[in-house]
Amino acid sequence: MDLNIFWFAVLGILLAGYAILDGFDLGVGILHLLARGDSERRVFLNSIGPLWDGNEVWLVTFGGALFAAFPHAYATVFSGFYLAFMLLLFALIFRAVSLEFRSKMESPQWRSAWDTAFFVSSAVATLLFGVAIGNSIRGIPIGPDKEFAGTFLGLLRPYPILVGIFAVSLFAMHGSIYLYLKTEGDLQKRVRGWMWHAFGIFLVLYLLTTIFTLAAHPEAIANFRNIPWAWIVVVLNVLAIANIPRAIYMERAGYAFLSSAATIAALVFLFGVGLFPNLVVSSLRPEWSLDIYNAASSQKTLSIMRIIAFIGMPFVLAYTTVIYWVFRGKVEIGKFSY
Amino acid sequence: MGLDVVLLSRVQFALTIMFHYIFPPLTIGLGILMVFMEAMYHKTRDRQYEAMARFWTKIFAVNFALGVASGIVMEFQFGTNWSTYSRFVGDIFGSALAAEGIFAFFLESGFLAVLVFGWDKVSPGMHLFSTIMVSLGSIFSAVWIVIANSWQQTPAGYRIVGEGSAARAELTDFWAVVFNPSSMNRLGHVLIGAFILGGFFVMSIAAYYILRKRHLDFAKKSFTIALVVATVFSLLQLVSGHDQAQTVAATQPAKMAAFEGIYRTTQDGAPLYLFGVPNNAKERVGGGLGVPGLLSFLISGDASRPVPGLDRFPREDWPPVPLTFQTYHAMVALGFFFIALTLLAAFFLWRRILFETRWLLWIFVFAVIGPYLANQLGWLAAEFGRQPWIVYGLLRTSDGVSKSVPASHVLGSIVLFSIVYLLLFLIWIYVMDRKIRQGPEEIAELPPEKLRGKGFFLAAAGGRGESMTGSSEPRK
Numbered sequence: 001m002d003l004n005i006f007w008f009a010v011l012g013i014l015l016a017g018y019a020i021l022d023g024f025d026l027g028v029g030i031l032h033l034l035a036r037g038d039s040e041r042r043v044f045l046n047s048i049g050p051l052w053d054g055n056e057v058w059l060v061t062f063g064g065a066l067f068a069a070f071p072h073a074y075a076t077v078f079s080g081f082y083l084a085f086m087l088l089l090f091a092l093i094f095r096a097v098s099l100e101f102r103s104k105m106e107s108p109q110w111r112s113a114w115d116t117a118f119f120v121s122s123a124v125a126t127l128l129f130g131v132a133i134g135n136s137i138r139g140i141p142i143g144p145d146k147e148f149a150g151t152f153l154g155l156l157r158p159y160p161i162l163v164g165i166f167a168v169s170l171f172a173m174h175g176s177i178y179l180y181l182k183t184e185g186d187l188q189k190r191v192r193g194w195m196w197h198a199f200g201i202f203l204v205l206y207l208l209t210t211i212f213t214l215a216a217h218p219e220a221i222a223n224f225r226n227i228p229w230a231w232i233v234v235v236l237n238v239l240a241i242a243n244i245p246r247a248i249y250m251e252r253a254g255y256a257f258l259s260s261a262a263t264i265a266a267l268v269f270l271f272g273v274g275l276f277p278n279l280v281v282s283s284l285r286p287e288w289s290l291d292i293y294n295a296a297s298s299q300k301t302l303s304i305m306r307i308i309a310f311i312g313m314p315f316v317l318a319y320t321t322v323i324y325w326v327f328r329g330k331v332e333i334g335k336f337s338y
Numbered sequence: 339m340g341l342d343v344v345l346l347s348r349v350q351f352a353l354t355i356m357f358h359y360i361f362p363p364l365t366i367g368l369g370i371l372m373v374f375m376e377a378m379y380h381k382t383r384d385r386q387y388e389a390m391a392r393f394w395t396k397i398f399a400v401n402f403a404l405g406v407a408s409g410i411v412m413e414f415q416f417g418t419n420w421s422t423y424s425r426f427v428g429d430i431f432g433s434a435l436a437a438e439g440i441f442a443f444f445l446e447s448g449f450l451a452v453l454v455f456g457w458d459k460v461s462p463g464m465h466l467f468s469t470i471m472v473s474l475g476s477i478f479s480a481v482w483i484v485i486a487n488s489w490q491q492t493p494a495g496y497r498i499v500g501e502g503s504a505a506r507a508e509l510t511d512f513w514a515v516v517f518n519p520s521s522m523n524r525l526g527h528v529l530i531g532a533f534i535l536g537g538f539f540v541m542s543i544a545a546y547y548i549l550r551k552r553h554l555d556f557a558k559k560s561f562t563i564a565l566v567v568a569t570v571f572s573l574l575q576l577v578s579g580h581d582q583a584q585t586v587a588a589t590q591p592a593k594m595a596a597f598e599g600i601y602r603t604t605q606d607g608a609p610l611y612l613f614g615v616p617n618n619a620k621e622r623v624g625g626g627l628g629v630p631g632l633l634s635f636l637i638s639g640d641a642s643r644p645v646p647g648l649d650r651f652p653r654e655d656w657p658p659v660p661l662t663f664q665t666y667h668a669m670v671a672l673g674f675f676f677i678a679l680t681l682l683a684a685f686f687l688w689r690r691i692l693f694e695t696r697w698l699l700w701i702f703v704f705a706v707i708g709p710y711l712a713n714q715l716g717w718l719a720a721e722f723g724r725q726p727w728i729v730y731g732l733l734r735t736s737d738g739v740s741k742s743v744p745a746s747h748v749l750g751s752i753v754l755f756s757i758v759y760l761l762l763f764l765i766w767i768y769v770m771d772r773k774i775r776q777g778p779e780e781i782a783e784l785p786p787e788k789l790r791g792k793g794f795f796l797a798a799a800g801g802r803g804e805s806m807t808g809s810s811e812p813r814k
Contacts, residue, residue: 049455061439061440064440067417067424076421078424079740082419083747085414092407096404297509298429298499316440327451
C-alpha cells in the first residue's frame with residue numbers, strides 16, 4: 001500500500017478514536033452545569049475520571065503522527081491557527097486541572113469556580129475542533145511557500161462556526177448517552193430527558209450543516225465520484241443516526257452509544273474522503289494546497305513509523321480494553337474519587 | 339524598538355518547558371520509589387508499605403495531572419512557534435515524538451487510572467503491575483524525548499535535502515538517530531536527575547513528619563528507602579556527569595568552552611574554574627578560582643592537553659557564555675552538595691542517630707529545592723550551550739521560528755501562559771501542602787485486606803486477573 005495513503009488513513013483512525021473517546025468526556029463537560037448539587041457533579045466528573053486522560057492521548061498521538069508523517073501540514077496549520085491553538089491549549093489545560101483540583105477542597109466557591117472552568121473549557125475545546133474541521137473543508141489561505149497567509153478573524157466565518165456548534169451538539173449528545181450508561185435512579189431519569197433534547201438539537205444542526213456543506217462547498221463531495229463505495233458510509237451514517245432515538249426509545253442505551261460512536265466515526269471518515277488527497281486546502285490556488293505527497297516526510301520515515309505503529313497499536317488497544325473493562329459499570333463515589 | 343519574534347518565542351518556550359519540567363522528573367523519580375514500596379508490601383504483607391504506596395500515589399497523581407496539562411503545550415508549540423524548525427526536522431524529530439505518544443503516553447495514562455482509582459477495583463497483583471507500567475511509561479517518555487533533543491545537540495543518521503529555506507533533514511539511519519553520540523549519556527543523566535529528585539522529595543516530607551512527630555513509622559521507613567536511592571544516584575550522577583562532559587567536549591566543543599569559560603585555546607593544560615564570572619568583552623573569567631590543568635585532565639586524562647577555546651569559533655557561533663557557564667557551574671555545585679548531604683545522612687543513619695538529629699532533618703525538609711533547581715539548571719546549560727543553533731551546526735535558532743506568527747501574538751500568549759501558570763503553580767503548592775498536612779492513612783484506617791481479597795477474587799472471576807498481570811501471586 002502507498003505509505004502516504006497509509007498514514008492518511010492512520011491519522012483518520014487516530015482522529016476518529018479521539019473524537020469518539022474524548023468526545024464523550026467533552027460532552028460530559030458540556031452538560032456538567034446541568035447537574036444539580038455537589039454529589040451529582042461528582043458523579044459526572046467520576047464517570048470520566050479514570051478515562052479522560054487516556055482518551056486525550058489519542059489527540060497527542062494524532063499531533064505527533066501528523067508532525068512525523070506530514071510535517072509541512074503540522075507546521076502550516078499549527079502556526080497559521082496560532083491564536084486558535086493557544087485557546088485550545090488553555091482549554092485543555094483548564095479541563096485537566098479542573099478535573100484534578102475541583103474536589104480537593106470542600107469550599108463551595110472553590111468547587112463552583114472549577115465547575116464553571118470545566119464546562120467552559122470543554123465547550124470551547126469542542127467548538128474549536130469543529131471550527132478547525134470547518135476551515136479544513138472550506139480551505140484556508142495558503143501561499144506558494146506553504147505558509148498561512150490569513151488572519152485569525154478570517155478563520156471565524158459562518159461555515160466553520162456552524163461546524164463548531166454542530167460539534168458541540170454532537171459531543172453533548174454523545175456525552176449524554178454515556179452519562180445515561182453511567183448513572184442510576186433519579187439522575188438517570190433526568191439524563192434521559194437531556195438525551196432527547198441533545199439528539200433533537202444535534203439532528204437540526206446535522207441537517208443544517210449538511211445542507212450548507214453541499215450548497216457552499218460542493219467540492220467536499222467531488223471525491224465520491226472516484227470512490228463510489230464511500231456512499232455506503234453515507235448510508236451507514238444515516239442509519240446510525242436513525243438508530244440513536246430508536247435505541248433510546250427501546251431502553252437500549254448501549255446500542256444508542258454504539259450508534260453515536262458509529263456516527264462520529266462515519267463523519268470523520270466522510271471528512272477524510274472529502275479532503276483526500278489534500279491535508280490542507282489552499283483557498284488561494286488549488287495547486288498550493290498541502291497534500292499527502294508534497295507535505296510528507298521521506299518514504300524511509302513513513303515506513304519506519306509504520307513499523308512503530310504496528311508494534312505499538314496492539315498494545316494501545318489492549319490497554320484501552322483493559323482500562324475500560326476495569327472501570328465498567330455505574331459510577332461509585334469512593335475515597336479515591338475526584 | 340519592534341518586538342523580536344525570535345526572542346519572544348524563545349522566552350515562551352523557556353517559560354513553558356521550565357514549568358512543565360517541574361513535574362516529569364518528580365513523577366519519574368517517585369514512580370520507581372512507589373514500585374519499590376508496593377513490591378515490598380506485596381512481598382512482606384507489611385501494611386505500612388501499603389500505606390506508603392497509597393500516600394505517595396496520591397502525591398504522584400497531582401503532579402502527573404499537571405505534567406499532562408503542561409505537556410500537551412510542548413507538543414503543540416513546535417508547530418505553533420517553531421514551524422520552520424518543524425519542517426526542517428519533522429522527518430526525524432516528529433517520529434520520536436510520535437513514538438513517545440504510542441509507546442509511553444498510552445501506557446502511562448491508561449494504567450494511571452488503575453493506579454489512582456483502582457485500589458479496590460483490582461487485585462493487589464494487578465495494582466502492582468499497573469504501578470510498574472506507569473513507572474515504565476514515564477521512563478519511556480523520557481527515552482524518546484531525550485533522543486529527540488539529543489539529535490538536536492548531536493545530529494546523526496540524516497542527510498540534508500533541498501536548498502536554502504526549503505532544506506530539511508531526512509532520515510537515513512533510524513538506529514543512528516536513536517543512538518546518536520549524546521543520546522544514551524544524556525538519557526542516563528536525565529533519569530538519574532529524576533531519581534535524585536524523587537529521593538529528596540520523599541525525604542523532605544518524611545523529615546517534616548519526623549520533626550513534627552507524626553506518622554513516625556511511615557516517615558522513617560520512607561526516609562530510609564529514599565535516602566538509599568538518593569545516595570546511590572547522587573554518586574552515580576557524578577560518573578554520568580563526567581561521562582557526559584567528555585561527550586560534550588568531543589561533539590560540541592563550543593558548548594564545552596562556554597561551560598568552562600575557556601575563551602582562548604590553551605597552550606597546555608586548561609584550568610577548571612570552581613567559580614568565576616566570565617566576561618565576554620575582556621574574554622576572560624574574572625574573580626574565579628581555577629585548578630590548573632584539571633579540565634584537560636577530566637576531558638582527556640592528560641593534564642597538559644590543550645582544550646579548544648571560543649577563539650576557534652566565529653563570534654556569531656558563540657553560545658551566551660556567562661549564562662551557560664553559571665547554570666552549568668550551579669548544577670555541578672548542587673550535584674556535589676547532594677553527594678555530601680546524602681553521605682552524611684547515610685553515616686548518621688548507620689550510627690542510628692539520624693532521626694534524632696533535628697538540624698539535619700531540617701536541612702532535608704528544604705533540600706528538595708536543590709534537585710528541582712539542578713534539573714532545571716542542567717537543561718538550561720544544555721540548551722544555552724547549544725545556541726545559536728536549534729539543531730547544532732545545521733539550523734540556527736533565529737531561522738527556526740514560525741514565519742506566519744506576528745510578535746504581538748506571541749507576546750499575548752506569553753502573558754496568558756504567565757498568568758495561567760502562576761495560578762496553577764500556586765494551586766499546586768496549596769494542594770500539595772494540604773495533602774502533606776493530611777498525611778498518610780494510619781494502618782488502622784486502611785480498608786481490611788479481606789475486602790481486597792474479595793476484589794481479587796471477583797477480578798479473577800471477571801477475567802481480569804493474572805493473565806494480564808503476569809503475576810505469580812497465589813490465589814487466596
